[in-house]
Amino acid sequence: MSDEALHRALGLTDDEYALVEGVLHRAPNHLELAMFAVMWSEHCSYKSSRLHLRRLPTSAPWVLVGPGENAGVIDAGDGVAIALRIESHNHPSAIEPYQGAATGVGGILRDVFTMGARPLAVMDPLFFGPPDDARARWLVEGVVAGISGYGNSVGVPTIGGELTFDEGYAQNPLVNVLCVGALPRERLVLGRASGVGNLAVLLGSRTGRDGIGGVSVLASAGFSGADGAASLDDEKRPSVQVGDPYEEKRLIEACLALLDEGLVVGIQDLGGAGLTCAASETAARGGVGMDLDVTAVPLREAGMAPWEVMTSESQERMLAIVRPEDLAALEALCARWEVRSAVVGRVTAPVPDAAGRPVGMVRVREGFDGPVLAEAPAAALADEAPLYDRPRARPADLDALVDDDPVDEPAGDVAAELLAGLVDPAWVYRQYDSQLFLNTVVGPGRDAALLRLAGPGLPASERGFALTTDSNPRWCALDPRAGTALTLLEAIANLACVGATPAAVVNCLNFGNPEHPEVMWQLSEAVDGLAAACVATGLPVIGGNVSLYNESAGRDIDPTPVLGVVGLLERLVAPPPGWTWRDGDTVVLVGPREARPDPFPLAGSLFARRRGRRGGRLPAFDERALATCRFVAGEVARVCAGGPSPVAAVHDVGAGGLATALGEMSAASGVGLAWGDPRGHAELFTEAPGRFVVATRDPATLLDAAASAGVEATVLGVGAGERLTLGEWCDLAVADLAERRASALSAALGL
Amino acid sequence: MSRVGVVVFPGSNCEHDVVAALSALGGRAELVWHAETDLAGYDALVLPGGFAHGDYLRPGALARFSPVMGAVAAAAEDGRPVLGICNGFQVLTEAGLLPGALQKNRGLTFLCQPTTLVVASARSVLTRGARVGQELVVPINHFSGSYVCDDATYRALVEGDQVVLRYADNPNGSRGDIAGIANVTGNVVGLMPHPERALSALLGSADGRVLLEGFLAAADDAAAQRLVTAP
Numbered sequence: 001m002s003d004e005a006l007h008r009a010l011g012l013t014d015d016e017y018a019l020v021e022g023v024l025h026r027a028p029n030h031l032e033l034a035m036f037a038v039m040w041s042e043h044c045s046y047k048s049s050r051l052h053l054r055r056l057p058t059s060a061p062w063v064l065v066g067p068g069e070n071a072g073v074i075d076a077g078d079g080v081a082i083a084l085r086i087e088s089h090n091h092p093s094a095i096e097p098y099q100g101a102a103t104g105v106g107g108i109l110r111d112v113f114t115m116g117a118r119p120l121a122v123m124d125p126l127f128f129g130p131p132d133d134a135r136a137r138w139l140v141e142g143v144v145a146g147i148s149g150y151g152n153s154v155g156v157p158t159i160g161g162e163l164t165f166d167e168g169y170a171q172n173p174l175v176n177v178l179c180v181g182a183l184p185r186e187r188l189v190l191g192r193a194s195g196v197g198n199l200a201v202l203l204g205s206r207t208g209r210d211g212i213g214g215v216s217v218l219a220s221a222g223f224s225g226a227d228g229a230a231s232l233d234d235e236k237r238p239s240v241q242v243g244d245p246y247e248e249k250r251l252i253e254a255c256l257a258l259l260d261e262g263l264v265v266g267i268q269d270l271g272g273a274g275l276t277c278a279a280s281e282t283a284a285r286g287g288v289g290m291d292l293d294v295t296a297v298p299l300r301e302a303g304m305a306p307w308e309v310m311t312s313e314s315q316e317r318m319l320a321i322v323r324p325e326d327l328a329a330l331e332a333l334c335a336r337w338e339v340r341s342a343v344v345g346r347v348t349a350p351v352p353d354a355a356g357r358p359v360g361m362v363r364v365r366e367g368f369d370g371p372v373l374a375e376a377p378a379a380a381l382a383d384e385a386p387l388y389d390r391p392r393a394r395p396a397d398l399d400a401l402v403d404d405d406p407v408d409e410p411a412g413d414v415a416a417e418l419l420a421g422l423v424d425p426a427w428v429y430r431q432y433d434s435q436l437f438l439n440t441v442v443g444p445g446r447d448a449a450l451l452r453l454a455g456p457g458l459p460a461s462e463r464g465f466a467l468t469t470d471s472n473p474r475w476c477a478l479d480p481r482a483g484t485a486l487t488l489l490e491a492i493a494n495l496a497c498v499g500a501t502p503a504a505v506v507n508c509l510n511f512g513n514p515e516h517p518e519v520m521w522q523l524s525e526a527v528d529g530l531a532a533a534c535v536a537t538g539l540p541v542i543g544g545n546v547s548l549y550n551e552s553a554g555r556d557i558d559p560t561p562v563l564g565v566v567g568l569l570e571r572l573v574a575p576p577p578g579w580t581w582r583d584g585d586t587v588v589l590v591g592p593r594e595a596r597p598d599p600f601p602l603a604g605s606l607f608a609r610r611r612g613r614r615g616g617r618l619p620a621f622d623e624r625a626l627a628t629c630r631f632v633a634g635e636v637a638r639v640c641a642g643g644p645s646p647v648a649a650v651h652d653v654g655a656g657g658l659a660t661a662l663g664e665m666s667a668a669s670g671v672g673l674a675w676g677d678p679r680g681h682a683e684l685f686t687e688a689p690g691r692f693v694v695a696t697r698d699p700a701t702l703l704d705a706a707a708s709a710g711v712e713a714t715v716l717g718v719g720a721g722e723r724l725t726l727g728e729w730c731d732l733a734v735a736d737l738a739e740r741r742a743s744a745l746s747a748a749l750g751l
Numbered sequence: 752m753s754r755v756g757v758v759v760f761p762g763s764n765c766e767h768d769v770v771a772a773l774s775a776l777g778g779r780a781e782l783v784w785h786a787e788t789d790l791a792g793y794d795a796l797v798l799p800g801g802f803a804h805g806d807y808l809r810p811g812a813l814a815r816f817s818p819v820m821g822a823v824a825a826a827a828e829d830g831r832p833v834l835g836i837c838n839g840f841q842v843l844t845e846a847g848l849l850p851g852a853l854q855k856n857r858g859l860t861f862l863c864q865p866t867t868l869v870v871a872s873a874r875s876v877l878t879r880g881a882r883v884g885q886e887l888v889v890p891i892n893h894f895s896g897s898y899v900c901d902d903a904t905y906r907a908l909v910e911g912d913q914v915v916l917r918y919a920d921n922p923n924g925s926r927g928d929i930a931g932i933a934n935v936t937g938n939v940v941g942l943m944p945h946p947e948r949a950l951s952a953l954l955g956s957a958d959g960r961v962l963l964e965g966f967l968a969a970a971d972d973a974a975a976q977r978l979v980t981a982p
Contacts, residue, residue: 148861152892153802155764246762246805336784338761431861433892435948438768452953456767575953 006030010037016386023380025354031364031374034307035381038273039280042548045385048514049546052527060540062503070111070191070269071181072542074504076568078461080453081185083117086178086469086506086564088547092240093175097142101175102150102243106315108179109156110269113252114318116189116259117181120437120455122151124161124177125469125508125562126428129170131748136165139173140749147177148431153245154252158432159440159449162469162562163425165748166609171552176508178469178564182455187259191268192285193321193347198265200279200290200345201327203334204251204317207275208300211241211313247316247339254337255318260457263330266321276310276381278319279345280362283378289348289360290378293368296344306373310364321347353377392524393517401478404615406608407598411681414659415730417607418684421656422663422741427751441575442466447497447652450640452572464572464640466500468565472655473558474604475618480522480559481529483604485621488533489629490689491565493652496629497692498576499636500567505534507544507563512556514548522559530561533621539565567633571641580669581649581695581719587665587673588699589658589714590706591628591691593683595619600682606656607685624712625690631709632692646702649695659684661693662716662724667738672721681729695719753967753974756783756793758823758839760803760814765836765947769799772947776960778967783819790822794977795832795876795970798823798839800892800945810838810853810895811845820846830976832876832969833939837893840931840941849934849941850908851900853893857924861894865955866944867919868930875915875933877940880965887958889944891922891930896943898925898932911935916942938969 007017010033020028020036028036042048058066064081065073071085089104101124109119124147129136151158156179193200258264266286268278275292283290294306300314322330327343334341350358362381364374377384395401429444441464442450448468453461470491475483492502507530512519523546534541550557581587595601596619602608603616638645649669653661658678666673678684696702699715706713725731755773759766759782766782773780780797783790790796803814814820820842827833827848835843843849856862865888870881881887900908905926908914916931923943931942949959 145860152861152863152894153762153805155801244805246802246807249764249802249805250761430864433861433863435863435890435892435945435954436764436768438771438948438950438954441953573953575955 007033010034011041012037016040019386024376029374031307031310032376034311035276035374035376038276038311039381040385044273044277046546047385048388048390048548049509049523051387051389052524053544055527055531056541057531057534058540058542063540063542064188067541067543070114072504072506073115073188074542075185076453076465077463079185079459080461081183081188082465082566083112083115083181083183084504084506084564084566085111085543086176086508086562087545088508088510089175089177090172090510090547090550093143094173096240097139098146099240099242101143101146103241103315104175104177105147105150106243106245106248107271108177109154109248109252110271110318112179112181113255114191114267114269115183116187117183118256118455118457119156119179119181120439121157121159121180121451121467122177123159123467123469123564125471126161127164127166127169127174127560129165130167131165133170136170137749143175144428144431150243150245152433154249155436157434157436157440159434159451160444160467162471163428166473168473168558172550172557174510174550174560176562178506180467180566182453182458184457184459189259189267191282192266193282193288193290194265194286195323196288196347196349197324198347199322199324199327199343200292200347201320201322201330202297202317202342202344203254203320203339205244205247205314206298206300206340207309207312207314209304209308209312212308212311241313241315243315250337250339251316251318254334254339257333258320258330261333263326263333264320264322268319270317270319272313274310274312280378280381282319282321283360283362284382287350287360289350289362290345291348291363291365292345293365294373295366296342296368298340298342306364390514390520391517392521394521395518401615402617404613406602406611406613406616407682409602409608409611409613411729414681414684415732418659418663418730418732419740420610421606421660422667422737423744424741425745427745441572442498448494448500450498450576462571462573464569466495466498466567466569468494469562470494471560471562472604473560474609476526476561477558477614478604478616479618480525482618482621484526484529484561485533486618486689487561487563488530488537489621489625490654491563492537492629493690495565495567496633497636497650497652499633499640500569501633502537502539502565502567504542505539505563505565506542507561509544509546510550510557510560510562511548512551516556519556526559526561536621537626569637569640573642574640576636576640577647577649579649579651579665581665581671583671583720585648585695585697585719586699587716587719588694588696588702589691589716590632590694590711592622592624592712593714595686595688596622600686601688602682602686605685605687619688622690627709628690628692628711631706631711635705646696646698646705647694648697651693653691653693654689655687657685657687659726663737664741665693666724666734667741669719670734671719672723672734673717673719674725675716676727678727678729684726684729752779753794753970754792755780755795755797755970756790757781757797757799758783758785758819760785760817762803762805763799763801765800765945768947769797772950772963773967775950776964776967785817785819788818788822790826794974795966796823796826798835798842800837800839803838803842811841814842815846824848827939830936830938831973832966834877834966835941836945837943840943841895843939843941848939849932850904851898853895854897854899855895856897862922863890863892864922865890866922868916868944869919871914871917872912874912875937875940876969877942877962877966878915879969880961886919888956889946889949889959891944893943896925897923898929900926908932915940
């Protein structure tokens with residue numbers, strides 16, 4: 001293969017190849033070309049999105065580490081810091097669902113314990129095609145089993161996520177994973193190399209041929225099979241890595257112990273782009289160089305070429321920077337945990353470039369002092385990929401779409417619509433250990449997860465933290481800017497249900513092919529929407545991930561920005577109210593009864609989607625809704641602190657609207673409700689966020705408190721009987737609601 | 752006060768939770784690495800949940816060869832309380848310290864959910880503080896929790912009052928709804944549910960307390976006994 005053909009096969013454009021020549025002042029050899037190809041891949045370099053991501057607000061007084069490190073970190077109080085990270089493992093999971101999802105979990109855990117934090121919980125937002133299809137079922141079962149098999153075994157609870165079925169994901173499912181960890185503030189470590197002469201030690205698994213080119217071949221291109229089916233991209237299967245949770249478990253314990261003992265000065269996980277990435281990023285961050293002996297890397301199989309060793313994405317590996325005098329202690333500690341360690345390199349002093357500026361060089365050698373096989377500036381590999389301001393264009397059909405507002409959609413069979421919205425994801429989350437570490441106060445399946453801020457090695461605290469992941473591709477397809485902003489509002493509402501005040505945001509931007517101007521427009525709009533909503537709510541974005549090329553057969557997915565938001569509680573000694581009301585409880589809609597500008601917008605709702613209506617105008621980002629969230633969070637926080645509150649049950653109005661929220665609460669309660677006067681089916685199915693169904697035994701106090709907070713509250717009725725009656729629109733037996741909700745998912749999956 | 756050793760295999764993951772739970776109940780619990788061969792200093796032992804040695808081959812099959820297991824067997828033999836929770840139960844059956852085996856769940860999926868247990872015998876170091884017939888809500892968290900044994904073993908378990916806990920609503924296909932069993936002398940107990948996860952209403956149930964309090968009391972008795980018989 002000629003050199004030109006080689007760089008294209010590795011995913012570099014002709015222009016990028018010319019840039020590499022410019023950086024090196026010569027033509028790269030094959031090894032160098034392979035290293036640049038993985039580091040300058042979309043996945044590693046964010047070259048299409050970085051220009052836009054700069055517009056996100058990233059600072060707040062409580063932010064300890066913002067974007068750019070392995071995870072964002074905030075101060076959670078009482079000497080404890082929380083580390084948060086979200087990632088996608090979409091393409092690997094489309095090809096090999098079990099291993100794709102499993103290694104997604106493994107990878108994000110390493111990002112978190114790299115910071116010195118013990119991973120405490122994982123959440124998994126999942127998006128599949130309609131479940132009445134054999135391939136979708138194979139993907140669902142494989143992905144869930146992969147998360148379960150890896151996450152449970154590695155000993156990190158999975159406490160929630162999302163489960164979305166939509167035809168847009170049929171050939172390109174999305175598997176996102178969020179991890180939260182906690183650490184004593186003073187243990188915070190950063191992934192950087194320092195101290196010339198220090199050793200680079202590879203910990204964990206041996207290096208094999210699995211996952212070679214994962215970032216460039218797999219994650220940075222769409223699926224091309226004739227009908228877009230990923231299964232036809234069988235030749236990509238070897239680019240998927242294989243996970244070993246037992247190795248990872250020992251690696252976590254060993255690394256946290258190494259950090260506790262102060263035996264490493266810097267540490268970095270090996271993820272996408274493998275050793276090349278870990279070496280160049282740690283060296284670039286530290287402003288130093290690094291020599292690596294490619295023959296010192298423990299291998300799984302003989303005969304691996306240096307480029308394979310340098311770009312392999314074999315899992316469960318870490319690169320630690322160690323003072324030579326600490327090596328023996330490190331080796332002893334690793335041996336105790338049965339973790340392999342091998343000295344593979346050393347930190348080198350920067351060398352002056354032509355202009356006399358110091359440049360840290362990554363050098364790959366054959367033997368510790370042997371011949372140099374590859375040499376490139378660490379910063380050029382890690383940070384100097386070209387930045388693209390790709391063309392953006394508002395989709396030509398968007399105006400027509402917005403004009404097609406489903407407000408005129410007839411009600412039809414409201415009872416059937418209500419039942420269709422009741423899906424209990426328990427079949428999924430029962431497969432996850434959601435309780436390890438004895439922190440889980442509210443687990444999967446509710447509005448948000450709520451945990452004690454506690455864990456092995458953490459100072460004692462009565463604080464709590466809450467997590468939610470949210471997305472709404474239906475909104476974002478219509479209006480990515482407003483849709484993303486409303487998604488943040490929805491997340492804040494979910495946190496309010498467990499009494500948490502939001503503190504920080506991470507985002508996973510799942511989009512289509514960035515070479516399509518419409519996709520770049522969507523991405524740019526979504527970033528601006530998120531930025532504006534963050535400014536309005538005072539929230540920093542502390543990390544994120546961008547997954548592009550989510551397309552098959554030329555069709556892009558709907559824009560799917562997934563937001564992970566962490567919230568804090570000062571005191572968590574009692575569980576928050578659940579979804580169940582009792583006979584005699586007054587049921588109240590707390591929050592604006594009518595949205596703006598339209599009172600009951602159906603645009604982007606599940607109701608409209610089931611009717612095949614994708615258009616319309618979204619509700620505005622509503623200050624009244626934000627005030628409602630603050631009010632509800634405050635009331636629930638009082639319950640969690642062991643104090644009095646009139647709130648006896650609470651659930652936010654989300655996907656499916658009031659109809660779904662009332663159906664879910666009624667099913668959970670086993671007690672009915674008669675609401676006499678809904679203003680039509682649109683009020684039942686609108687999904688404008690920032691509204692809550694609250695049940696109370698003390699309506700006077702609740703209504704007074706809401707009034708003094710300037711929050712609207714509408715009494716819907718009193719919990720009683722065995723039927724849920726919504727005006728003239730629907731009348732259903734509570735038992736039927738419960739039965740439908742419990743069986744919907746397994747029925748849909750044909751289980 | 753008695754000392755409880757919580758045995759940690761590589762791949763165990765509930766060890767910190769067990770120590771936290773026993774400490775919250777006023778006990779004194781310490782982690783013991785699986786390479787340890789002398790457990791004479793401990794009055795009682797817990798084999799916690801997790802995936803010892805990755806559960807490779809099959810749950811517990813490799814752990815039974817860990818160096819610590821000889822000393823665990825010795826402790827069981829001399830009457831000290833030994834409790835296997837979840838993976839620990841699997842290890843105890845593989846090691847032959849309890850009869851039967853744990854197979855994959857009936858539905859062939861992992862299950863993490865609350866279960867209602869019915870106390871079937873109070874004649875064990877775990878259930879001594881509970882009442883026969885008492886219902887306890889305690890979560891399960893396992894893939895291989897379906898208890899199986901041959902007919903003769905099952906008869907012996909029932910006749911010997913060795914079935915200590917049964918599921919009210921069998922989640923995994925266990926024979927006879929068995930959730931936990933004891934050895935003939937009642938000092939070795941294995942159960943699939945996690946009592947350490949049911950210690951406070953904040954976490955959903957406090958019903959595990961009566962079990963672990965009973966176990967700590969048994970540990971204290973063993974400590975007193977060992978003091979009396981010490982040479």
